[in-house]
Amino acid sequence: MKKEKDPEKESRLLKSGFNLFLKKGVQETSIQEIVDDAKVAKGTFYTYFKDKYELRNLLIAKKSNKLFNDAYKKLQKTDIKKLDEEVIFIVDYIIDELNRNRLLLQFITKNLSLGIYSKAINEIYQKNDASDNSVYKLFLKGIQEQNIDIKNPEVTLYMIIELVSSTCFNSILYKEPLPINEFKPYLYDEIRKLINA
Protein backbone atom coordinates (compact mmCIF):
# COMPACT_ATOMS: atom_id res chain seq x y z
CA MET A 1 0.00 0.00 0.00
CA LYS A 2 2.93 2.32 0.04
CA LYS A 3 6.17 3.36 -1.56
CA GLU A 4 9.28 3.62 0.57
CA LYS A 5 11.89 6.34 0.61
CA ASP A 6 14.88 5.59 -1.54
CA PRO A 7 17.98 5.22 0.71
CA GLU A 8 20.22 5.99 -2.26
CA LYS A 9 18.59 9.38 -2.71
CA GLU A 10 19.15 10.17 0.93
CA SER A 11 22.80 9.15 0.83
CA ARG A 12 23.34 11.19 -2.35
CA LEU A 13 21.80 14.21 -0.62
CA LEU A 14 24.03 13.69 2.44
CA LYS A 15 27.12 13.36 0.28
CA SER A 16 26.32 16.39 -1.88
CA GLY A 17 25.51 18.42 1.21
CA PHE A 18 28.79 17.51 2.88
CA ASN A 19 30.87 18.40 -0.19
CA LEU A 20 29.10 21.67 -0.86
CA PHE A 21 29.00 22.75 2.80
CA LEU A 22 32.73 22.15 2.94
CA LYS A 23 33.53 23.96 -0.28
CA LYS A 24 31.26 26.97 0.19
CA GLY A 25 29.90 26.93 3.74
CA VAL A 26 26.34 26.16 4.81
CA GLN A 27 25.06 29.71 4.47
CA GLU A 28 26.38 30.10 0.95
CA THR A 29 25.03 26.78 -0.32
CA SER A 30 21.52 26.78 -1.76
CA ILE A 31 19.20 23.82 -1.59
CA GLN A 32 18.89 24.01 -5.37
CA GLU A 33 22.64 23.37 -5.66
CA ILE A 34 22.41 20.38 -3.32
CA VAL A 35 19.52 18.75 -5.18
CA ASP A 36 21.13 19.44 -8.57
CA ASP A 37 24.34 17.76 -7.40
CA ALA A 38 22.41 14.86 -5.89
CA LYS A 39 20.21 14.60 -8.99
CA VAL A 40 16.87 14.75 -7.22
CA ALA A 41 14.04 17.26 -7.42
CA LYS A 42 13.86 20.10 -4.95
CA GLY A 43 10.69 18.88 -3.30
CA THR A 44 12.34 15.55 -2.51
CA PHE A 45 14.84 17.33 -0.29
CA TYR A 46 12.02 18.28 2.05
CA THR A 47 10.79 14.71 2.47
CA TYR A 48 14.19 13.86 3.97
CA PHE A 49 15.14 17.02 5.89
CA LYS A 50 13.34 20.00 7.38
CA ASP A 51 15.91 22.42 5.98
CA LYS A 52 19.61 22.58 5.25
CA TYR A 53 20.48 23.11 8.91
CA GLU A 54 18.90 19.80 9.82
CA LEU A 55 21.00 18.21 7.08
CA ARG A 56 24.09 19.84 8.57
CA ASN A 57 23.29 18.60 12.10
CA LEU A 58 22.65 15.10 10.81
CA LEU A 59 25.99 15.15 9.00
CA ILE A 60 27.83 16.20 12.15
CA ALA A 61 26.10 13.49 14.19
CA LYS A 62 26.73 10.76 11.61
CA LYS A 63 30.36 11.68 10.96
CA SER A 64 31.40 12.00 14.59
CA ASN A 65 29.51 8.86 15.54
CA LYS A 66 31.33 6.86 12.90
CA LEU A 67 34.64 8.30 14.02
CA PHE A 68 34.07 7.21 17.59
CA ASN A 69 32.63 3.82 16.76
CA ASP A 70 35.59 2.98 14.55
CA ALA A 71 37.94 3.93 17.37
CA TYR A 72 36.00 1.83 19.85
CA LYS A 73 35.96 -1.23 17.59
CA LYS A 74 39.71 -1.01 17.20
CA LEU A 75 40.15 -0.62 20.96
CA GLN A 76 38.24 -3.85 21.58
CA LYS A 77 40.78 -5.77 19.48
CA THR A 78 43.57 -4.71 21.88
CA ASP A 79 44.11 -5.94 25.43
CA ILE A 80 44.13 -2.46 26.98
CA LYS A 81 42.35 -2.52 30.33
CA LYS A 82 43.09 0.68 32.26
CA LEU A 83 40.60 3.51 31.70
CA ASP A 84 43.19 6.21 31.14
CA GLU A 85 44.96 4.15 28.50
CA GLU A 86 41.66 3.29 26.87
CA VAL A 87 40.77 6.96 26.61
CA ILE A 88 44.21 7.77 25.26
CA PHE A 89 43.89 5.01 22.66
CA ILE A 90 40.59 6.45 21.45
CA VAL A 91 41.92 10.02 21.46
CA ASP A 92 45.02 8.92 19.57
CA TYR A 93 42.94 7.17 16.95
CA ILE A 94 40.68 10.19 16.49
CA ILE A 95 43.61 12.62 16.21
CA ASP A 96 45.32 10.49 13.59
CA GLU A 97 42.11 9.97 11.69
CA LEU A 98 41.31 13.69 11.63
CA ASN A 99 44.87 14.44 10.62
CA ARG A 100 44.44 12.05 7.70
CA ASN A 101 41.01 13.40 6.89
CA ARG A 102 41.36 17.13 7.40
CA LEU A 103 38.26 17.88 5.39
CA LEU A 104 36.23 16.18 8.08
CA LEU A 105 37.96 18.17 10.80
CA GLN A 106 37.38 21.34 8.83
CA PHE A 107 33.72 20.48 8.52
CA ILE A 108 33.32 19.80 12.23
CA THR A 109 35.16 22.90 13.47
CA LYS A 110 33.41 25.12 10.94
CA ASN A 111 29.93 23.92 11.76
CA LEU A 112 29.82 22.80 15.37
CA SER A 113 28.52 25.60 17.55
CA LEU A 114 29.00 25.90 21.29
CA GLY A 115 25.22 25.91 21.64
CA ILE A 116 24.76 22.62 19.81
CA TYR A 117 27.71 21.15 21.67
CA SER A 118 26.65 21.99 25.21
CA LYS A 119 23.07 21.02 24.37
CA ALA A 120 24.29 17.62 23.24
CA ILE A 121 26.40 17.20 26.37
CA ASN A 122 23.42 18.23 28.47
CA GLU A 123 21.15 15.75 26.73
CA ILE A 124 23.69 12.99 27.21
CA TYR A 125 23.94 13.96 30.86
CA GLN A 126 20.20 13.77 31.43
CA LYS A 127 19.06 10.62 29.63
CA ASN A 128 20.42 7.36 30.98
CA ASP A 129 17.96 5.20 29.09
CA ALA A 130 18.91 4.96 25.43
CA SER A 131 20.87 2.03 24.12
CA ASP A 132 23.27 4.11 22.06
CA ASN A 133 27.00 3.86 22.48
CA SER A 134 27.81 7.48 23.28
CA VAL A 135 31.23 8.58 24.42
CA TYR A 136 29.87 9.66 27.75
CA LYS A 137 28.24 6.32 28.56
CA LEU A 138 31.32 4.31 27.78
CA PHE A 139 33.30 6.71 29.91
CA LEU A 140 30.88 6.22 32.81
CA LYS A 141 30.97 2.45 32.37
CA GLY A 142 34.77 2.52 32.51
CA ILE A 143 34.73 4.57 35.70
CA GLN A 144 32.31 2.18 37.40
CA GLU A 145 34.05 -1.01 36.32
CA GLN A 146 37.46 0.18 37.41
CA ASN A 147 36.29 1.82 40.62
CA ILE A 148 37.77 5.21 39.75
CA ASP A 149 36.63 8.14 41.86
CA ILE A 150 35.72 11.01 39.55
CA LYS A 151 33.37 13.56 41.07
CA ASN A 152 32.05 15.10 37.86
CA PRO A 153 32.49 12.65 35.00
CA GLU A 154 30.78 14.84 32.42
CA VAL A 155 33.05 17.74 33.30
CA THR A 156 36.14 15.55 33.09
CA LEU A 157 35.06 14.21 29.72
CA TYR A 158 34.25 17.68 28.48
CA MET A 159 37.70 18.82 29.58
CA ILE A 160 39.40 15.96 27.77
CA ILE A 161 37.53 16.77 24.58
CA GLU A 162 38.38 20.45 24.87
CA LEU A 163 41.97 19.68 25.77
CA VAL A 164 42.32 17.59 22.64
CA SER A 165 40.70 20.17 20.41
CA SER A 166 42.64 23.08 21.88
CA THR A 167 46.05 21.43 21.64
CA CYS A 168 45.67 19.57 18.38
CA PHE A 169 42.96 20.74 16.06
CA ASN A 170 44.29 24.22 15.43
CA SER A 171 47.68 22.70 14.72
CA ILE A 172 46.22 20.20 12.31
CA LEU A 173 44.24 22.85 10.51
CA TYR A 174 46.62 25.78 10.40
CA LYS A 175 50.23 24.84 11.10
CA GLU A 176 52.94 23.33 8.90
CA PRO A 177 54.90 21.29 9.68
CA LEU A 178 52.61 19.58 12.14
CA PRO A 179 53.77 19.64 15.77
CA ILE A 180 51.33 16.85 16.66
CA ASN A 181 53.98 14.46 17.87
CA GLU A 182 55.35 17.16 20.16
CA PHE A 183 51.88 17.73 21.55
CA LYS A 184 50.90 14.13 22.05
CA PRO A 185 53.09 13.29 25.09
CA TYR A 186 51.99 16.50 26.81
CA LEU A 187 48.38 15.82 25.92
CA TYR A 188 48.35 12.20 27.10
CA ASP A 189 50.06 13.17 30.31
CA GLU A 190 47.30 15.71 30.99
CA ILE A 191 44.63 13.12 30.27
CA ARG A 192 46.23 10.70 32.74
CA LYS A 193 46.28 13.47 35.34
CA LEU A 194 42.61 14.28 34.74
CA ILE A 195 41.49 10.68 35.13
CA ASN A 196 43.75 9.67 38.02
CA ALA A 197 43.27 12.77 40.14
Next chain:
Amino acid sequence: MKKEKDPEKESRLLKSGFNLFLKKGVQETSIQEIVDDAKVAKGTFYTYFKDKYELRNLLIAKKSNKLFNDAYKKLQKTDIKKLDEEVIFIVDYIIDELNRNRLLLQFITKNLSLGIYSKAINEIYQKNDASDNSVYKLFLKGIQEQNIDIKNPEVTLYMIIELVSSTCFNSILYKEPLPINEFKPYLYDEIRKLINA
Protein backbone atom coordinates in the same frame (compact mmCIF):
# COMPACT_ATOMS: atom_id res chain seq x y z
CA MET B 1 32.47 68.84 4.09
CA LYS B 2 30.95 65.64 5.21
CA LYS B 3 28.24 64.07 7.22
CA GLU B 4 29.16 61.67 9.94
CA LYS B 5 27.51 58.41 10.85
CA ASP B 6 24.90 58.74 13.54
CA PRO B 7 26.04 56.77 16.61
CA GLU B 8 22.46 56.56 17.80
CA LYS B 9 21.42 54.73 14.63
CA GLU B 10 24.23 52.24 15.10
CA SER B 11 23.35 51.60 18.73
CA ARG B 12 19.69 51.18 17.82
CA LEU B 13 20.68 48.62 15.19
CA LEU B 14 22.89 46.79 17.70
CA LYS B 15 20.13 46.74 20.27
CA SER B 16 17.44 45.59 17.85
CA GLY B 17 19.78 42.94 16.48
CA PHE B 18 20.54 41.62 19.95
CA ASN B 19 16.90 41.40 20.95
CA LEU B 20 15.74 39.79 17.73
CA PHE B 21 18.66 37.37 17.52
CA LEU B 22 17.86 36.28 21.05
CA LYS B 23 14.15 35.92 20.48
CA LYS B 24 14.23 34.24 17.07
CA GLY B 25 17.81 33.27 16.31
CA VAL B 26 20.12 34.83 13.73
CA GLN B 27 19.01 32.67 10.83
CA GLU B 28 15.33 33.36 11.40
CA THR B 29 15.73 37.13 11.76
CA SER B 30 15.50 39.19 8.57
CA ILE B 31 17.37 42.43 8.04
CA GLN B 32 14.04 44.08 7.30
CA GLU B 33 12.85 43.19 10.80
CA ILE B 34 16.00 44.63 12.33
CA VAL B 35 15.78 47.93 10.46
CA ASP B 36 12.05 48.23 11.14
CA ASP B 37 12.66 47.74 14.85
CA ALA B 38 15.58 50.18 14.82
CA LYS B 39 13.58 52.66 12.73
CA VAL B 40 16.16 53.15 9.96
CA ALA B 41 15.99 52.38 6.25
CA LYS B 42 17.27 49.10 4.92
CA GLY B 43 20.15 50.66 3.01
CA THR B 44 21.44 52.24 6.20
CA PHE B 45 22.05 48.82 7.67
CA TYR B 46 24.69 48.20 5.04
CA THR B 47 26.66 51.37 5.83
CA TYR B 48 27.23 49.96 9.32
CA PHE B 49 27.56 46.21 8.74
CA LYS B 50 28.43 43.90 5.86
CA ASP B 51 25.59 41.55 6.74
CA LYS B 52 23.75 40.22 9.75
CA TYR B 53 26.56 37.84 10.61
CA GLU B 54 28.97 40.73 11.00
CA LEU B 55 26.43 42.34 13.29
CA ARG B 56 26.27 39.12 15.32
CA ASN B 57 30.07 38.87 15.59
CA LEU B 58 30.30 42.50 16.63
CA LEU B 59 27.69 41.92 19.30
CA ILE B 60 29.58 38.94 20.69
CA ALA B 61 32.85 40.91 20.71
CA LYS B 62 31.32 43.98 22.35
CA LYS B 63 29.35 42.09 24.97
CA SER B 64 32.18 39.80 26.04
CA ASN B 65 34.70 42.64 25.99
CA LYS B 66 32.53 44.71 28.31
CA LEU B 67 32.06 41.75 30.61
CA PHE B 68 35.78 41.21 30.91
CA ASN B 69 36.69 44.88 31.24
CA ASP B 70 34.18 45.38 34.04
CA ALA B 71 35.67 42.40 35.86
CA TYR B 72 39.18 43.72 35.38
CA LYS B 73 38.31 47.19 36.64
CA LYS B 74 36.83 45.70 39.76
CA LEU B 75 39.89 43.53 40.26
CA GLN B 76 42.14 46.57 40.21
CA LYS B 77 40.29 48.01 43.17
CA THR B 78 41.24 44.99 45.28
CA ASP B 79 44.70 44.12 46.62
CA ILE B 80 44.77 40.64 45.09
CA LYS B 81 48.28 39.87 43.85
CA LYS B 82 48.60 36.16 43.09
CA LEU B 83 47.75 35.15 39.52
CA ASP B 84 45.53 32.22 40.44
CA GLU B 85 43.46 34.38 42.79
CA GLU B 86 43.26 37.13 40.16
CA VAL B 87 41.93 34.67 37.62
CA ILE B 88 39.46 33.28 40.14
CA PHE B 89 38.24 36.79 40.97
CA ILE B 90 37.58 37.49 37.31
CA VAL B 91 35.91 34.13 36.75
CA ASP B 92 33.76 34.67 39.83
CA TYR B 93 32.67 38.08 38.61
CA ILE B 94 31.80 36.75 35.17
CA ILE B 95 29.82 33.79 36.54
CA ASP B 96 27.78 36.03 38.82
CA GLU B 97 27.19 38.56 36.08
CA LEU B 98 26.03 35.92 33.59
CA ASN B 99 23.83 34.38 36.25
CA ARG B 100 22.22 37.79 36.74
CA ASN B 101 22.02 38.42 33.00
CA ARG B 102 21.02 35.07 31.57
CA LEU B 103 19.88 36.59 28.31
CA LEU B 104 23.47 37.54 27.59
CA LEU B 105 24.67 34.03 28.41
CA GLN B 106 21.95 32.61 26.20
CA PHE B 107 23.05 34.86 23.38
CA ILE B 108 26.71 33.89 23.72
CA THR B 109 26.15 30.14 23.95
CA LYS B 110 23.63 30.20 21.12
CA ASN B 111 25.83 32.13 18.73
CA LEU B 112 29.44 31.41 19.50
CA SER B 113 30.66 28.65 17.20
CA LEU B 114 33.69 26.46 17.80
CA GLY B 115 35.09 27.76 14.52
CA ILE B 116 34.82 31.43 15.53
CA TYR B 117 36.18 30.59 18.94
CA SER B 118 39.28 28.68 17.91
CA LYS B 119 39.92 31.24 15.16
CA ALA B 120 39.84 34.01 17.74
CA ILE B 121 42.17 32.11 20.07
CA ASN B 122 44.46 31.46 17.13
CA GLU B 123 44.51 35.14 16.20
CA ILE B 124 45.24 36.14 19.78
CA TYR B 125 48.02 33.59 19.86
CA GLN B 126 49.66 34.94 16.71
CA LYS B 127 49.54 38.73 17.06
CA ASN B 128 51.51 40.23 19.92
CA ASP B 129 51.27 43.79 18.69
CA ALA B 130 47.86 45.28 19.38
CA SER B 131 47.26 47.46 22.41
CA ASP B 132 43.98 45.84 23.34
CA ASN B 133 43.36 44.37 26.74
CA SER B 134 42.50 40.84 25.78
CA VAL B 135 42.15 38.12 28.36
CA TYR B 136 45.08 36.26 26.91
CA LYS B 137 47.50 39.19 27.17
CA LEU B 138 46.63 39.91 30.76
CA PHE B 139 47.10 36.26 31.50
CA LEU B 140 50.53 36.28 29.84
CA LYS B 141 51.51 39.45 31.71
CA GLY B 142 50.52 37.83 34.99
CA ILE B 143 52.59 34.77 34.22
CA GLN B 144 55.67 36.85 33.42
CA GLU B 145 55.41 39.19 36.39
CA GLN B 146 54.96 36.38 38.88
CA ASN B 147 57.52 34.04 37.31
CA ILE B 148 55.07 31.20 36.90
CA ASP B 149 56.18 28.34 34.68
CA ILE B 150 53.32 27.50 32.33
CA LYS B 151 54.39 25.64 29.20
CA ASN B 152 51.36 26.37 27.05
CA PRO B 153 49.62 29.50 28.35
CA GLU B 154 47.03 29.58 25.58
CA VAL B 155 46.08 25.98 26.26
CA THR B 156 45.85 26.62 29.98
CA LEU B 157 43.67 29.65 29.42
CA TYR B 158 41.52 27.77 26.95
CA MET B 159 41.08 25.03 29.53
CA ILE B 160 40.07 27.50 32.21
CA ILE B 161 37.48 29.03 29.93
CA GLU B 162 36.10 25.63 28.96
CA LEU B 163 36.17 24.45 32.55
CA VAL B 164 34.09 27.42 33.59
CA SER B 165 31.61 27.06 30.77
CA SER B 166 31.26 23.30 31.19
CA THR B 167 30.70 23.40 34.94
CA CYS B 168 28.59 26.52 35.22
CA PHE B 169 26.92 27.69 32.07
CA ASN B 170 24.71 24.67 31.52
CA SER B 171 23.65 24.90 35.13
CA ILE B 172 22.84 28.56 34.81
CA LEU B 173 20.85 28.02 31.63
CA TYR B 174 18.98 24.82 32.31
CA LYS B 175 18.91 23.87 35.98
CA GLU B 176 16.76 25.02 38.86
CA PRO B 177 17.66 25.48 41.66
CA LEU B 178 21.12 26.61 40.67
CA PRO B 179 23.97 24.43 41.94
CA ILE B 180 26.48 27.20 41.26
CA ASN B 181 27.63 27.53 44.82
CA GLU B 182 28.28 23.81 44.97
CA PHE B 183 30.30 24.03 41.81
CA LYS B 184 32.37 27.07 42.68
CA PRO B 185 34.73 25.51 45.27
CA TYR B 186 35.40 22.58 42.95
CA LEU B 187 35.89 24.93 40.02
CA TYR B 188 38.28 27.27 41.81
CA ASP B 189 40.29 24.37 43.09
CA GLU B 190 40.72 23.11 39.53
CA ILE B 191 41.81 26.56 38.36
CA ARG B 192 44.45 26.71 41.10
CA LYS B 193 45.71 23.31 40.04
CA LEU B 194 45.90 24.36 36.40
CA ILE B 195 47.90 27.49 37.14
CA ASN B 196 50.18 26.09 39.83
CA ALA B 197 51.01 22.81 38.10
Next chain:
DNA sequence: ACATAAAACTGACCGTTAGTCAATATTTTT
Protein backbone atom coordinates in the same frame (compact mmCIF):
# COMPACT_ATOMS: atom_id res chain seq x y z
C1' DA C 1 26.07 83.68 6.40
C1' DC C 2 26.24 81.15 2.40
C1' DA C 3 27.77 77.84 -0.95
C1' DT C 4 29.66 73.47 -1.69
C1' DA C 5 31.12 69.02 -1.30
C1' DA C 6 31.22 64.78 0.88
C1' DA C 7 29.17 61.43 3.08
C1' DA C 8 24.89 59.45 5.33
C1' DC C 9 20.52 58.07 4.35
C1' DT C 10 16.46 56.36 1.81
C1' DG C 11 13.31 52.87 -0.16
C1' DA C 12 11.93 51.17 -4.60
C1' DC C 13 13.86 47.72 -7.23
C1' DC C 14 15.96 43.17 -8.83
C1' DG C 15 17.81 38.61 -8.92
C1' DT C 16 17.76 34.70 -6.02
C1' DT C 17 16.14 31.69 -2.49
C1' DA C 18 13.41 28.74 0.59
C1' DG C 19 9.61 26.36 0.93
C1' DT C 20 4.77 24.77 -1.05
C1' DC C 21 1.68 21.95 -3.50
C1' DA C 22 -1.12 20.04 -7.26
C1' DA C 23 -0.08 16.71 -10.36
C1' DT C 24 2.35 12.45 -11.47
C1' DA C 25 5.06 8.25 -10.91
C1' DT C 26 6.15 4.30 -8.38
C1' DT C 27 5.61 0.56 -5.39
C1' DT C 28 3.07 -2.46 -2.32
C1' DT C 29 -1.08 -4.61 -0.87
C1' DT C 30 -5.50 -6.81 -1.72
Next chain:
DNA sequence: AAAAATATTGACTAACGGTCAGTTTTATGT
Protein backbone atom coordinates in the same frame (compact mmCIF):
# COMPACT_ATOMS: atom_id res chain seq x y z
C1' DA D 1 -4.96 -5.94 -12.22
C1' DA D 2 -6.90 -2.50 -9.55
C1' DA D 3 -6.46 0.32 -5.74
C1' DA D 4 -4.22 2.63 -2.21
C1' DA D 5 -0.58 4.80 -0.19
C1' DT D 6 3.46 7.22 -0.43
C1' DA D 7 7.50 9.08 -2.90
C1' DT D 8 8.74 12.28 -6.35
C1' DT D 9 8.52 16.15 -9.31
C1' DG D 10 9.25 21.07 -10.69
C1' DA D 11 6.59 25.20 -11.55
C1' DC D 12 5.13 28.59 -8.50
C1' DT D 13 5.01 32.28 -4.79
C1' DA D 14 6.22 35.07 -1.07
C1' DA D 15 10.00 36.85 1.06
C1' DC D 16 14.76 37.80 1.33
C1' DG D 17 19.36 39.95 0.78
C1' DG D 18 21.68 43.25 -1.29
C1' DT D 19 22.05 47.43 -4.72
C1' DC D 20 21.89 52.05 -6.19
C1' DA D 21 20.17 56.45 -8.10
C1' DG D 22 18.33 60.01 -5.95
C1' DT D 23 17.78 62.91 -1.59
C1' DT D 24 18.98 64.86 2.75
C1' DT D 25 22.14 66.28 6.13
C1' DT D 26 26.16 68.52 7.93
C1' DA D 27 31.06 69.85 8.27
C1' DT D 28 34.02 72.99 6.16
C1' DG D 29 36.01 76.88 3.23
C1' DT D 30 35.30 81.50 1.86
